[in-house]
Amino acid sequence: MVVVGAGFAGLAAMAEFARMGWTALLVxxxxxxxxQPLLYQVATGGLNVEDVAFPVRSLLRWMGRGxxxxxxxxxxxxxxxxITLEGGxxxxxxxxxxxxxxxxxxxGVPGAENHGLPLHTLSDAARLRTRLVAELERAVAxxxxxxxxxxxxVGGGPTGVETAGALAELRDLLTGRDYPELRAxxxxxxxxxxxxxxxxxxxPRLSRYAQSELRRRRVLVxxxxxxxxxxxxxxxxxxxxxxxxxxxxxAGVEVPDIPMLRGLPRTASGRLVVTPSLQLPDHPEAxxxxxxxxxxxxxxxxxxxxxxxxxxxxxxxxxxxxxARGLEPQPFIxxxxxxxxxxxxxxxxxxxxxxxxxxxxxxxLAWLGLHLVELLGVRNRFSVLLNxxxxxxxxxxxxxxxxxxxG
Amino acid sequence: MVVVGAGFAGLAAMAEFARMGWTALLVxxxxxxxxQPLLYQVATGGLNVEDVAFPVRSLLRWMGRGxxxxxxxxxxxxxxxxITLEGGxxxxxxxxxxxxxxxxxxxGVPGAENHGLPLHTLSDAARLRTRLVAELERAVAxxxxxxxxxxxxVGGGPTGVETAGALAELRDLLTGRDYPELRAxxxxxxxxxxxxxxxxxxxPRLSRYAQSELRRRRVLVxxxxxxxxxxxxxxxxxxxxxxxxxxxxxAGVEVPDIPMLRGLPRTASGRLVVTPSLQLPDHPEAxxxxxxxxxxxxxxxxxxxxxxxxxxxxxxxxxxxxxARGLEPQPFIxxxxxxxxxxxxxxxxxxxxxxxxxxxxxxxLAWLGLHLVELLGVRNRFSVLLNxxxxxxxxxxxxxxxxxxxG
Numbered sequence: 001m002v003v004v005g006a007g008f009a010g011l012a013a014m015a016e017f018a019r020m021g022w023t024a025l026l027v028x029x030x031x032x033x034x035x036q037p038l039l040y041q042v043a044t045g046g047l048n049v050e051d052v053a054f055p056v057r058s059l060l061r062w063m064g065r066g067x068x069x070x071x072x073x074x075x076x077x078x079x080x081x082x083i084t085l086e087g088g089x090x091x092x093x094x095x096x097x098x099x100x101x102x103x104x105x106x107x108g109v110p111g112a113e114n115h116g117l118p119l120h121t122l123s124d125a126a127r128l129r130t131r132l133v134a135e136l137e138r139a140v141a142x143x144x145x146x147x148x149x150x151x152x153x154v155g156g157g158p159t160g161v162e163t164a165g166a167l168a169e170l171r172d173l174l175t176g177r178d179y180p181e182l183r184a185x186x187x188x189x190x191x192x193x194x195x196x197x198x199x200x201x202x203x204p205r206l207s208r209y210a211q212s213e214l215r216r217r218r219v220l221v222x223x224x225x226x227x228x229x230x231x232x233x234x235x236x237x238x239x240x241x242x243x244x245x246x247x248x249x250x251a252g253v254e255v256p257d258i259p260m261l262r263g264l265p266r267t268a269s270g271r272l273v274v275t276p277s278l279q280l281p282d283h284p285e286a287x288x289x290x291x292x293x294x295x296x297x298x299x300x301x302x303x304x305x306x307x308x309x310x311x312x313x314x315x316x317x318x319x320x321x322x323x324a325r326g327l328e329p330q331p332f333i334x335x336x337x338x339x340x341x342x343x344x345x346x347x348x349x350x351x352x353x354x355x356x357x358x359x360x361x362x363x364x365l366a367w368l369g370l371h372l373v374e375l376l377g378v379r380n381r382f383s384v385l386l387n388x389x390x391x392x393x394x395x396x397x398x399x400x401x402x403x404x405x406x407g
Numbered sequence: 408m409v410v411v412g413a414g415f416a417g418l419a420a421m422a423e424f425a426r427m428g429w430t431a432l433l434v435x436x437x438x439x440x441x442x443q444p445l446l447y448q449v450a451t452g453g454l455n456v457e458d459v460a461f462p463v464r465s466l467l468r469w470m471g472r473g474x475x476x477x478x479x480x481x482x483x484x485x486x487x488x489x490i491t492l493e494g495g496x497x498x499x500x501x502x503x504x505x506x507x508x509x510x511x512x513x514x515g516v517p518g519a520e521n522h523g524l525p526l527h528t529l530s531d532a533a534r535l536r537t538r539l540v541a542e543l544e545r546a547v548a549x550x551x552x553x554x555x556x557x558x559x560x561v562g563g564g565p566t567g568v569e570t571a572g573a574l575a576e577l578r579d580l581l582t583g584r585d586y587p588e589l590r591a592x593x594x595x596x597x598x599x600x601x602x603x604x605x606x607x608x609x610x611p612r613l614s615r616y617a618q619s620e621l622r623r624r625r626v627l628v629x630x631x632x633x634x635x636x637x638x639x640x641x642x643x644x645x646x647x648x649x650x651x652x653x654x655x656x657x658a659g660v661e662v663p664d665i666p667m668l669r670g671l672p673r674t675a676s677g678r679l680v681v682t683p684s685l686q687l688p689d690h691p692e693a694x695x696x697x698x699x700x701x702x703x704x705x706x707x708x709x710x711x712x713x714x715x716x717x718x719x720x721x722x723x724x725x726x727x728x729x730x731a732r733g734l735e736p737q738p739f740i741x742x743x744x745x746x747x748x749x750x751x752x753x754x755x756x757x758x759x760x761x762x763x764x765x766x767x768x769x770x771x772l773a774w775l776g777l778h779l780v781e782l783l784g785v786r787n788r789f790s791v792l793l794n795x796x797x798x799x800x801x802x803x804x805x806x807x808x809x810x811x812x813x814g
Contacts (some may be wrong), residue, residue, distance in 0.1 A: 057585035070544040137477040178464035
């Protein structure tokens with residue numbers, strides 16, 4: 001078995017293989033895995049880079065089984081049953097798990113890819129933090145004026161909402177303190193969403209709560225504001241240009257058109273077509289898992305989130321066990337545990353199974369607990385807990401704003 | 408007052424100014440300060456980037472006084488009394504403190520600057536860690552062979568000894584565990600020193616102890632081995648070429664020939680000539696502090712270490728107070744508190760005031776305590792303590808080996 005991609009789906013498959021006593025091979029471009037749901041905290045200085053990343057090899061050691069090869073897969077030889085890595089190395093497989101994830105989606109908006117800062121990888125988070133510090137210093141040096149730093153976040157989904165909320169808290173913490181030259185009102189934060197409401201997919205009550213909490217934190221929320229074009233220093237929406245010294249692009253993800261995936265049929269949203277059991281229709285020896293796959297839930301395609309990816313990884317590994325025993329693979333049934341997003345200190349929204357909807361402190365505590373439990377590794381959990389506790393008690397950003405990738 | 412450079416010397420001056428009730432201006436290229444003595448721990452995965460860096464603005468806030476401007480000084484107008492930043496901004500001063508530090512020294516060895524990885528800045532530490540991970544994966548992919556990864560450390564001073572010791576521990580921790588494909592004997596570590604003994608300046612007994620402890624950890628120590636040339640994959644010493652997949656350059660520092668320092672007289676070792684009170688002979692309104700200055704101790708120039716820098720910063724600030732009161736500045740008298748270097752777990756050497764010499768666990772505990780106390784910031788101290796405790800208890804590297812500057 002070869003698993004490509006060390007995200008939630010790939011690692012869940014590896015863990016399930018280890019439990020079954022099988023030794024699978026995991027391939028990824030990076031030697032570490034990233035806890036993507038908390039990248040916005042790294043970008044805004046609440047967590048350190050190392051709090052949300054973990055060495056793949058350590059994880060495999062803890063699972064007790066599994067091998068790792070670092071490399072970028074450039075081609076799949078479906079007939080020969082082998083993958084080729086950049087540099088030419090070929091690795092044969094009997095069964096293949098594709099869990100290669102997604103990339104930020106720019107919807108063909110001119111200038112978006114050049115000027116927008118996505119928040120999808122560890123490097124993205126490091127880059128955004130570095131830019132944030134640089135912009136703060138630029139704002140200080142710019143001297144007095146009506147608005148000295150304008151931050152625009154594009155995308156009103158969970159990532160956009162969480163980033164805008166964290167940026168607002170950061171602004172209120174730093175201005176007048178570490179940056180005595182700046183007042184909070186010198187820094188504007190805007191959140192642009194193309195649809196009429198924030199957090200599409202959440203219940204309207206939670207969406208309204210998120211919007212009012214963001215407004216209370218002085219984030220200007222503009223809904224029904226699709227971005228038409230991005231230029232240096234400005235974003236164009238239908239109502240006109242909005243100045244932007246810093247542009248965070250959190251408008252969703254898509255499956256990239258990379259050589260290894262060429263020739264595989266895609267769904268309308270560009271994800272790989274899979275059978276109900278998550279196999280590729282023309283290549284039943286291969287499964288597609290997580291963000292890359294267009295697995296369907298009851299009504300529509302499953303959201304590209306951690307929970308569906310983890311459950312899909314586990315399911316696919318179990319089907320290999322069935323196939324090995326001569327049984328038919330079973331369809332994947334996603335168990336929806338709910339969705340959550342945090343806006344700030346003691347302000348979050350949670351939509352749990354059975355229609356339970358939480359807001360405020362309760363939702364925030366639920367969000368905190370869930371993320372702590374899901375964070376990989378005991379030591380990371382300790383460290384994150386320490387950072388968060390400190391952050392909460394001292395009412396300041398724990399990590400300060402040290403650019404994690406200094407130049 | 409304008410202080411250029413937010414290292415040990417510059418920050419000590421700022422702290423003393425704050426105590427005196429004076430508001431000075433600090434200028435640095437970076438918005439954070441780096442605890443350089445522990446960079447080798449960041450490079451070898453024992454500490455996180457954020458454990459040894461701290462935002463300058465937070466430090467100034469804690470000092471209670473002081474302003475900060477981020478920028479690179481490109482020129483000093485001595486007659487006009489102003490400095491010019493990259494970009495053209497000019498800042499006037501009545502008194503100036505030059506604490507701009509040093510850079511790695513390559514002694515004109517051909518190829519050294521191209522192929523050697525220094526360990527002087529946060530970026531250096533991040534780069535070395537990234538290269539280390541990449542080399543380990545390359546060694547795994549290279550397949551069986553007599554020696555699959557060869558690390559050479561150039562320089563047998565404290566930084567070289569500490570780095571070689573940490574690399575040896577890391578090798579023994581990772582091989583057979585996170586890297587089951589590698590055995591400890593597949594990875595060689597060599598330490599090259601130009602003089603006949605390690606740790607020049609320490610007592611010969613401590614030097615011998617360091618050498619035997621490193622040998623016990625299977626580091627090949629080659630003394631009297633000056634590097635003549637560095638090529639891709641090899642280092643040339645008099646006895647012949649030594650293959651090197653990874654080359655750490657820890658052979659000392661020098662004051663760079665940067666435009667802002669042009670025209671100032673230098674000592675034989677290239678440091679700025681200063682009066683006994685640390686003033687520039689031709690510009691008594693300016694002081695030079697720390698690594699950049701050739702301040703003299705009882706016998707020779709003071710070592711380019713944290714302690715002399717801190718004491719010099721404090722001294723210079725106090726002299727300004729004397730000058731303001733119409734008094735003559737006093738000569739700087741360095742109080743030598745001793746020197747230390749750690750080789751590994753419970754193995755260190757310390758040479759303290761009054762001829763007290765420690766080795767082994769006692770010296771290691773002294774080293775640990777000293778660095779914890781000196782680390783800036785309460786939260787960093789917590790975090791470092793947590794990382795170290797975890798490291799010690801779990802007998803593994805805390806941070807794993809996540810490259811802190813992923814690309």
